[in-house]
Amino acid sequence: MLATASEQGPLGPRAAQRGRPRDASRDEALRQAALEVMAEVGYRALTMDAVATRARAGKATIYRRWESKLDLVIDTTNHLASQRLPEPDTGSLAGDLTEFLTGFARFLTGPVGKAAQALVGELPHEPELAEAFRGTFLAQQDAVLERILDRGRRRGEVRPDAPVRMVVEVAGGALVRRLMLTGQPLDELFVDNLVRGVLLPLLS
Amino acid sequence: MLATASEQGPLGPRAAQRGRPRDASRDEALRQAALEVMAEVGYRALTMDAVATRARAGKATIYRRWESKLDLVIDTTNHLASQRLPEPDTGSLAGDLTEFLTGFARFLTGPVGKAAQALVGELPHEPELAEAFRGTFLAQQDAVLERILDRGRRRGEVRPDAPVRMVVEVAGGALVRRLMLTGQPLDELFVDNLVRGVLLPLLS
Amino acid sequence: MLATASEQGPLGPRAAQRGRPRDASRDEALRQAALEVMAEVGYRALTMDAVATRARAGKATIYRRWESKLDLVIDTTNHLASQRLPEPDTGSLAGDLTEFLTGFARFLTGPVGKAAQALVGELPHEPELAEAFRGTFLAQQDAVLERILDRGRRRGEVRPDAPVRMVVEVAGGALVRRLMLTGQPLDELFVDNLVRGVLLPLLS
Amino acid sequence: MLATASEQGPLGPRAAQRGRPRDASRDEALRQAALEVMAEVGYRALTMDAVATRARAGKATIYRRWESKLDLVIDTTNHLASQRLPEPDTGSLAGDLTEFLTGFARFLTGPVGKAAQALVGELPHEPELAEAFRGTFLAQQDAVLERILDRGRRRGEVRPDAPVRMVVEVAGGALVRRLMLTGQPLDELFVDNLVRGVLLPLLS
DNA sequence: ACATAACCGAGACGGTACGTCGCGTCTTCTA
DNA sequence: TAGAAGACGCGACGTACCGTCTCGGTTATGT
Numbered sequence: 001m002l003a004t005a006s007e008q009g010p011l012g013p014r015a016a017q018r019g020r021p022r023d024a025s026r027d028e029a030l031r032q033a034a035l036e037v038m039a040e041v042g043y044r045a046l047t048m049d050a051v052a053t054r055a056r057a058g059k060a061t062i063y064r065r066w067e068s069k070l071d072l073v074i075d076t077t078n079h080l081a082s083q084r085l086p087e088p089d090t091g092s093l094a095g096d097l098t099e100f101l102t103g104f105a106r107f108l109t110g111p112v113g114k115a116a117q118a119l120v121g122e123l124p125h126e127p128e129l130a131e132a133f134r135g136t137f138l139a140q141q142d143a144v145l146e147r148i149l150d151r152g153r154r155r156g157e158v159r160p161d162a163p164v165r166m167v168v169e170v171a172g173g174a175l176v177r178r179l180m181l182t183g184q185p186l187d188e189l190f191v192d193n194l195v196r197g198v199l200l201p202l203l204s
Numbered sequence: 205m206l207a208t209a210s211e212q213g214p215l216g217p218r219a220a221q222r223g224r225p226r227d228a229s230r231d232e233a234l235r236q237a238a239l240e241v242m243a244e245v246g247y248r249a250l251t252m253d254a255v256a257t258r259a260r261a262g263k264a265t266i267y268r269r270w271e272s273k274l275d276l277v278i279d280t281t282n283h284l285a286s287q288r289l290p291e292p293d294t295g296s297l298a299g300d301l302t303e304f305l306t307g308f309a310r311f312l313t314g315p316v317g318k319a320a321q322a323l324v325g326e327l328p329h330e331p332e333l334a335e336a337f338r339g340t341f342l343a344q345q346d347a348v349l350e351r352i353l354d355r356g357r358r359r360g361e362v363r364p365d366a367p368v369r370m371v372v373e374v375a376g377g378a379l380v381r382r383l384m385l386t387g388q389p390l391d392e393l394f395v396d397n398l399v400r401g402v403l404l405p406l407l408s
Numbered sequence: 409m410l411a412t413a414s415e416q417g418p419l420g421p422r423a424a425q426r427g428r429p430r431d432a433s434r435d436e437a438l439r440q441a442a443l444e445v446m447a448e449v450g451y452r453a454l455t456m457d458a459v460a461t462r463a464r465a466g467k468a469t470i471y472r473r474w475e476s477k478l479d480l481v482i483d484t485t486n487h488l489a490s491q492r493l494p495e496p497d498t499g500s501l502a503g504d505l506t507e508f509l510t511g512f513a514r515f516l517t518g519p520v521g522k523a524a525q526a527l528v529g530e531l532p533h534e535p536e537l538a539e540a541f542r543g544t545f546l547a548q549q550d551a552v553l554e555r556i557l558d559r560g561r562r563r564g565e566v567r568p569d570a571p572v573r574m575v576v577e578v579a580g581g582a583l584v585r586r587l588m589l590t591g592q593p594l595d596e597l598f599v600d601n602l603v604r605g606v607l608l609p610l611l612s
Numbered sequence: 613m614l615a616t617a618s619e620q621g622p623l624g625p626r627a628a629q630r631g632r633p634r635d636a637s638r639d640e641a642l643r644q645a646a647l648e649v650m651a652e653v654g655y656r657a658l659t660m661d662a663v664a665t666r667a668r669a670g671k672a673t674i675y676r677r678w679e680s681k682l683d684l685v686i687d688t689t690n691h692l693a694s695q696r697l698p699e700p701d702t703g704s705l706a707g708d709l710t711e712f713l714t715g716f717a718r719f720l721t722g723p724v725g726k727a728a729q730a731l732v733g734e735l736p737h738e739p740e741l742a743e744a745f746r747g748t749f750l751a752q753q754d755a756v757l758e759r760i761l762d763r764g765r766r767r768g769e770v771r772p773d774a775p776v777r778m779v780v781e782v783a784g785g786a787l788v789r790r791l792m793l794t795g796q797p798l799d800e801l802f803v804d805n806l807v808r809g810v811l812l813p814l815l816s
Numbered sequence: 817a818c819a820t821a822a823c824c825g826a827g828a829c830g831g832t833a834c835g836t837c838g839c840g841t842c843t844t845c846t847a
Numbered sequence: 848t849a850g851a852a853g854a855c856g857c858g859a860c861g862t863a864c865c866g867t868c869t870c871g872g873t874t875a876t877g878t
Contacts (some may be wrong), residue, residue: 018820018821019822019876020874022823043330048864049865056825057829059865060824061823061824061825065389066864068866069866089817091875113326117327120325122246130387134385134386137385146211147218163402173377174374176384176385177373177376178377181342182222183327183334183378194374198370198402199404202401203403221844225845225853226844227854251833253834262855263834264837264854424723425824426825426870427869428870429828429869429870455860456861457859460830460831466832467831467832468829468831468863477860507867508695522736527733528792529729529732530654531795532791545793546794568744571805571809571810574786577786577789578785578810581779581787581790582782584788586785588735593744602782605778606775610810612625623824632847632849633849635849640851661839662838669851670850670852670853671839672840672849673851675840681838681839681840818869819876820876820877821853822873823860828869829869830863830865831865832864833864834862836860836863840856840857840859841855843855846850
């Protein structure tokens with residue numbers, strides 16, 4: 001199992017514990033350091049020593065919380081990704097799509113996007129990373145989009161036979177391709193073109 | 205500059221060459237070994253010793269040709285990617301799109317796709333890699349797609365105001381997302397859904 | 409300065425030491441391994457990997473203590489050479505000389521002698537090695553011999569005008585020549601011939 | 613067998629040979645380069661590339677003549693050592709000894725002495741080197757000394773029961789010890805002390 | 817209050833891969 | 848065929864990072 005700093009099960013009043021408790025503030029300092037280092041040099045060149053030094057911590061303090069470099073990076077990323085994506089409800093399909101994708105694009109443009117990209121190469125060889133990655137990065141985004149489309153259908157803005165699942169894939173794919181491959185800007189103009197030129201025509 | 209085994213510049217009458225020339229057959233053996241190792245264990249776990257051993261070569265022979273592990277992998281990938289993508293001309297837009305995307309999906313499913321994924325994480329920190337990657341992986345695919353759409357327009361199968369550039373992005377994005385992120389199959393059913401559900405409706 | 413594992417200077421109240429301290433037992437294990445390897449294959453063919461493997465240590469653990477292969481070998485040798493030579497006091501010049509030289513010959517016949525020989529070729533290019541070598545291998549031997557001759561003079565067994573310094577040189581030279589150059593045995597017969605045929609006649 | 617460039621047997625007019633004959637001048641150029649490099653950096657740091665470069669030769673040209681680095685060094689040294697030692701015949705024992713040892717000391721002080729020292733460490737692990745070394749460096753010196761002592765005996769300057777063999781060892785040992793170990797000067801004063809203080813008293 | 821036990825920073829440890837360099841061989845061009 | 852040049856397979860070099868461990872020292876808790 002991948003250990004994460006936050007896992008501790010649904011227990012009630014924490015069982016009596018002896019000895020000095022973990023300093024919870026180190027968790028965040030370490031994640032912050034890991035994020036910074038990864039954003040600066042990428043996953044490959046990230047070293048545990050660098051993270052420890054930047055957080056003014058010892059390596060043991062890291063390994064007490066995470067099992068490996070990969071585990072640290074996964075948890076750091078998940079932590080950021082798990083910030084709930086804002087789910088707009090403007091009353092119109094076009095509004096919801098534009099607002100959501102704009103926010104998501106902004107989110108991807110930040111450190112989380114960089115971290116995500118750094119991890120892509122590891123996915124095929126790290127099943128647990130892949131699962132975590134998909135569970136947060138992808139599933140959440142898909143879920144929000146699907147709810148937006150669902151509301152659109154109930155409002156009659158989406159044809160009953162529209163290829164909803166495919167539209168979700170296509171929207172995410174377009175963003176990811178720009179983010180990770182072409183490096184073209186993920187700006188409002190792009191989102192507008194995507195929504196008005198591709199998504200809405202497919203749905204209505 | 206990223207050194208590649210094939211670089212040799214616009215040579216004039218070719219200066220008299222001194223010493224034993226590079227054994228060109230080692231180039232291919234090393235690239236082949238690199239591709240195999242990378243497909244087996246991924247970019248991160250690929251070691252130069254492993255490549256050298258598999259190719260029955262010394263490490264110096266590798267470093268004489270490529271500056272680093274990354275450089276080797278880039279060149280290996282480019283070498284494969286530069287195999288011209290077959291450009292179908294079936295006479296119909298739907299046929300061309302389906303045939304091309306099916307072939308491209310098959311191409312991505314093989315070792316080249318694995319190698320490409322392994323490199324994505326390095327793109328932001330390796331400008332030359334990014335340039336090479338985009339110049340082969342992306343530009344070629346886009347060019348073929350655009351020619352297909354162009355022929356379609358001349359045949360009247362594509363509306364004059366269709367969002368051609370966006371369609372190209374969307375098609376590539378959908379494939380890449382499945383390939384690298386979700387891990388869902390890149391099969392004929394998917395290509396068919398993409399072409400019939402997304403691309404053709406946007407174009408005609 | 410040539411780093412040696414034992415250097416630590418005239419420490420005062422000893423500053424609070426941070427981090428895990430060096431494991432002193434590794435020092436000895438590494439020196440022992442180095443001595444064994446050098447005795448087996450000689451200085452030239454001694455590899456750090458071989459020493460590390462034999463001592464079940466990592467190479468870094470060696471390089472943390474010694475700067476180079478040469479430094480390791482020097483320190484190993486000095487460590488052995490600094491075992492005080494037994495200083496006999498039999499009451500007679502002939503007895504003292506015979507006993508001392510026999511012991512010294514036995515000492516040189518062992519691994520220390522092999523190591524010493526391995527280092528001779530480096531002396532002209534390694535001033536610090538030369539200094540250390542002379543300070544232990546040569547100075548000590550000379551000092552003991554001189555004390556023996558001194559006692560002999562006080563007992564009247566040594567002529568006042570005997571070429572004491574030259575005798576010391578000659579005794580050492582004869583041993584070294586056999587040890588390192590001719591390979592002839594350094595046995596008791598030889599010592600006896602040396603003492604009775606050369607040293608005593610020169611002194612009395 | 614150790615190949616040497618000069619071995620070719622006592623044949624008459626060289627057998628008819630096909631192709632370009634060896635350039636004999638390269639032999640000496642290579643030996644000279646080897647000697648220079650060895651005198652500068654020692655045996656250990658001598659590289660074949662360095663010798664080849666200094667002699668403006670290719671490595672193959674070296675290996676066509678000598679089997680290995682060691683072989684080259686041995687032959688280079690032997691070549692120098694085989695310059696016949698001048699064998700004085702002054703008419704007196706003291707004169708012969710002084711003259712011979714002075715010349716030998718001067719000989720050892722030059723590059724040959726440096727090369728000899730560089731080889732000492734290899735003797736125990738290179739039997740052929742040891743044999744060659746002893747056959748030239750030691751045997752020749754001993755032979756001359758013994759002939760000098762022989763003439764002295766016939767003239768009545770040497771006691772019949774003098775420890776001749778031991779005197780030879782002692783004389784050589786004293787020189788070698790200064791040369792290789794202590795680094796003290798091998799000058800005329802030293803030779804004089806040795807002859808007058810040690811050798812003559814033992815012999816007459 | 818004081819022992820206990822887990823915490824903390826620091827850094828040594830065994831291991832593995834790195835990229836370089838030297839050895840001795842092999843392969844080209846030129847004379 | 849020799850010679851200069853230099854690529855080749857091999858293997859040791861000394862460095863860096865991984866994940867573990869062991870120090871001295873700190874900080875809550877439970878007696």
